[in-house]
Amino acid sequence: MNNPTEITEIEQFKGYLQNLAAVMKNVPGRIDWKYRGFEALVLECGTIMEPKPLPKNIKQGLPRLCYANCQRLALKKRNLTYVEGYAMAQGVSLPLHHAWLLDANGYVIDPTWEPFGCCYLGIPLATSWIKSIWNSRKQKGRTDELSILQGNHLEDYFIFKQGFPAEALV
16 A cells, blocks of 8 residues: 555445445334344454465356355365355455355355455354254245345344354354
8 A cells, every 4th residue: 555545445345334334223123133234244243354266176156146156065065164245346346245165274265256356254154053044944945045144034133133143153
């Protein structure tokens, strides 16, 4: 950074989410919720993660199906951890809801975006906990691969109301 007043990409990324979180504080009916929106949840529980190129042993997934691509891989490969949060694709100036994986060394593996994104802020989730959410959703007749966090309306928003159970986080 050449100019001390220059804002880094990560600062802009977080600032955008902080602004959205501030707006969500005013949503009626959520006064007693721990997190009034997805942005506040990710800002408090998430961490910035560094991407690396897709390993040769992982195939590029289908575009626009980040949740399905990553959920399937997390179940197949025990050394990968499923993550949901926000990411910025290269050439896109806004953070987007996204899912990706972490390898055993803590690097982002993104099977959906080609090229991979430049900034990632997300929450690593335990595979056993994710399986319990999927099984619960299947019992309710949901067989689609929705976002765990954005699809939390299916569980009456318990993550937003109370926070994560201890077994959910890695």
